[in-house]
Amino acid sequence: MIENPTVNKLLEEIQQNQSSETQNPGGFQYSRGSYVPNREASAPHAAPIARPLPHQPKGRMLTSVVLLSVLGFGGYQLWNSFFRYAAYGIVAAHVVNVAAPRDGTVLYMHVREGDEVRQGQVIVTLHDLDAEHQLERISDQLRVAQANLSAEMARLHWQMQIQEIDNGEASAKYLEAAARLEEEVATQKEVALRLDRVRTLHERSAITHEQFEEVLYDHQGRAEKISRLREALKAWQKGAEAAEMAGKVSMEQIDPMLVRIDSLQGELRRVRESLKQGEVRSPVNGRIAQWHLRAGEFASKSDGLFSVVEEGSAHVELYLPQQSVNRFAVGDVVDLEILPFSKQVSFTVDRIGDDLENPPSQIERYYSPREKLLPVHLSLKPASLEHTGIPIGAQVRLASEWPLN
Numbered sequence: 001m002i003e004n005p006t007v008n009k010l011l012e013e014i015q016q017n018q019s020s021e022t023q024n025p026g027g028f029q030y031s032r033g034s035y036v037p038n039r040e041a042s043a044p045h046a047a048p049i050a051r052p053l054p055h056q057p058k059g060r061m062l063t064s065v066v067l068l069s070v071l072g073f074g075g076y077q078l079w080n081s082f083f084r085y086a087a088y089g090i091v092a093a094h095v096v097n098v099a100a101p102r103d104g105t106v107l108y109m110h111v112r113e114g115d116e117v118r119q120g121q122v123i124v125t126l127h128d129l130d131a132e133h134q135l136e137r138i139s140d141q142l143r144v145a146q147a148n149l150s151a152e153m154a155r156l157h158w159q160m161q162i163q164e165i166d167n168g169e170a171s172a173k174y175l176e177a178a179a180r181l182e183e184e185v186a187t188q189k190e191v192a193l194r195l196d197r198v199r200t201l202h203e204r205s206a207i208t209h210e211q212f213e214e215v216l217y218d219h220q221g222r223a224e225k226i227s228r229l230r231e232a233l234k235a236w237q238k239g240a241e242a243a244e245m246a247g248k249v250s251m252e253q254i255d256p257m258l259v260r261i262d263s264l265q266g267e268l269r270r271v272r273e274s275l276k277q278g279e280v281r282s283p284v285n286g287r288i289a290q291w292h293l294r295a296g297e298f299a300s301k302s303d304g305l306f307s308v309v310e311e312g313s314a315h316v317e318l319y320l321p322q323q324s325v326n327r328f329a330v331g332d333v334v335d336l337e338i339l340p341f342s343k344q345v346s347f348t349v350d351r352i353g354d355d356l357e358n359p360p361s362q363i364e365r366y367y368s369p370r371e372k373l374l375p376v377h378l379s380l381k382p383a384s385l386e387h388t389g390i391p392i393g394a395q396v397r398l399a400s401e402w403p404l405n
Helices: 005-023 058-082 129-203 209-252 255-276
Strands: 085-092 095-099 104-109 122-127 279-281 286-291 304-310 315-320 333-338 344-352 374-379 395-399
Touching: 085 333, 122 304, 129 209, 129 255, 315 333, 315 395
Parallel strands: none
Antiparallel strands: 085 315, 085 395, 095 304, 104 122, 122 279, 286 304, 315 374, 333 344, 333 395, 344 374
16 A cells, blocks of 8 residues: 555545544534544544434423413313304393482492392482581571561460450440430430420410420430430441451461461472482382492482392393394293303293394304394293392303204
8 A cells, every 4th residue: 555645644634524423413513723633533443432312302392282282272262162152142131220310429328239129219318418408598497487477476466355355345335325326316206205295285385485495405405415426336336347457457467477488388398309309219129230329429410320120121132143043933942051150051032033133242252243143032931030140241152052053
């Protein structure tokens, strides 16, 4: 074999490169330092060094398991939400929202959310401070008016007693004057008869002229006295009538006071009626669903106070796709699943809607956007849905196993 230093050096470099590939299967190694040949690798009969295959890290298997679990759970949720159930619905009811009939502060809340109430039962008491002050002011004015009336009535009573005395005296004097007049008239008649006899006797000269004049003057004097008595009687009559009229005028003086009292009493009744409006009552039999205000908060007129779920109005509204509009009939029994309960509950179809509608916001994500659905109304018979503890607005689901087509 010819010894050539150049050829030998080239062979040593090729062997060195082969040895480096064996030690580093990933490729060549580079170094920034000077090249140092591997004398062992350039040996004539050196055997390659056996090295074990690289092991896969344990963390990669755990990551794969977790990833598969997440994908499986996501797939189950997707199937459970969109493919497991054929239709969705909600628990609905007739909810009556009761507003404040007047401005006021919520003073008392006589029931709690969830309590059953009867129609006409007091639920909330509103307090109106202005109305309370107005009631006190009118009450004070009424008491003053009534006191003034009592004082005026006492004064008039005393005055009427005096007037009755005066009227009695006037009447007595009038009657006395009338009696004296009648007496004088009767006496004058006797004197007139006597005068006629005396005149006849005087004409016959049976009596003297002095005797005749005495009887004549007596007749004339009594006639004048009767005339004065008649004038006095008229005066006493006018006095009695004036006293009676004075009593009537005194009674008319209290009429303005009576009108004032009637006006205050009417105003007082109106204020009390207004305050009674602060006692807000339940319009229907049912259950308190929600409070919109709390004790101590101010309620303006027409602000919502509370909501009442009317008794017997709770039902299920199930929304079916258009291809299933002929699936149900009134009286059919349908098994539904109500969240958050897992077991199925049997309902009876009461009514099927006439028009297609958009689904409620709670379940619209289960349907296509702007999809029109058929509402079906179902009830829990013979039990009442209100006594099951199922909240209004809860979701219901119809399993895909139920044949809709």
